[in-house]
Amino acid sequence: MPSTRPLRADAARNRALLLAAAADEFAERGLDASVADIARRAGVGKGTVFRHFATKDDLIAAIVLDRINALNAVGEQLLEAADPGTALLEFLTAAARQRQQRDLSFLQEAGELNAEVTQARTKMFRTIHTLLDRAREHGAVRADVTGTDIILLMCAPNYVTSYVSEASPDLWQRYLAIIFDGLRPEGAHPLPQPPPAVS
Known part of the structure; x- marks a missing residue:
């Protein structure tokens, strides 16, 4: 599970971008949406995704x-x-x-x-x-x-x-x-x- 500690501004921004990108990706592709596609849509690397979501x-x-x-x-x-x-x-x-x-x-x-x-x-x-x-x-x-x-x-x-x-x-x-x-x-x-x- 993600940490409950407050996120730095850039980390919070990345998290919000990831959630929005993931929601769009899942809406378009269903559960087959990949982490790589979500990261690309959010403009971040896959590593950033996994830093926020294991x-x-x-x-x-x-x-x-x-x-x-x-x-x-x-x-x-x-x-x-x-x-x-x-x-x-x-x-x-x-x-x-x-x-x-x-x-x-x-x-x-x-x-x-x-x-x-x-x-x-x-x-x-x-x-x-x-x-x-x-x-x-x-x-x-x-x-x-x-x-x-x-x-x-x-x-x-x-x-x-x-x-x-x-x-x-x-x-x-x-x-x-x-x-x-x-x-x-x-x-x-x-x-x-x-x-x-x-x-």
């Missing part, structure tokens, strides 16, 4: 961790929002926009065994549950929706549009609006199944 798996975990932390930071800020319903919608919008900009969902499984990723994901899930609790208490979301429902629905707008060839890059917004309308209490009907027992 293995390719560590690099993948760092990308996943950065994305989770960025999304959780948005969620934590929204916990202070005056309108909890709008806050939940803004969080789901941020999640969909992150995936639309660069869909790296296939890296999630590769980062599953990393302890830091697991901890960060658990922290983000707690934030999501709290955002939902606030929205539900405010009457903005139907009472039978759970945090697990929200977690599963986060991927839905982009997943749906992935089946549309040459879709507008903003088409996910249409499906997020449909999904969020389904979360509202107005006109809600009882759900036919309980939520899955996972979080």
